[in-house]
Amino acid sequence: MASIDEKAREVQSNVQGTPGLGKSMAKWGALGAVVALPVPFIGPVFGAIAGAAYAYHKGTKKSGL
Numbered sequence: 001m002a003s004i005d006e007k008a009r010e011v012q013s014n015v016q017g018t019p020g021l022g023k024s025m026a027k028w029g030a031l032g033a034v035v036a037l038p039v040p041f042i043g044p045v046f047g048a049i050a051g052a053a054y055a056y057h058k059g060t061k062k063s064g065l
Helices: 004-017 021-035 043-063
Strands: none
Touching (some): 004 021, 021 043
16 A cells, blocks of 8 residues: 555656646636635635545546556
8 A cells, every 4th residue: 555655746746747737736626615615614625625636536537647
């Protein structure tokens, strides 16, 4: 099982190696945060994480990573 550090490096290299993935993650993260605004304090944080994770999954699935 991969450690957290190894997985973080893998994600970082995928984002750097896939054109437009970081930008897409930022857009979806912002959208997730806005959608989760009605939930006080912690909602926007989890919304942003969920949005970025969705964009990462969508971007890596498309490129076959």
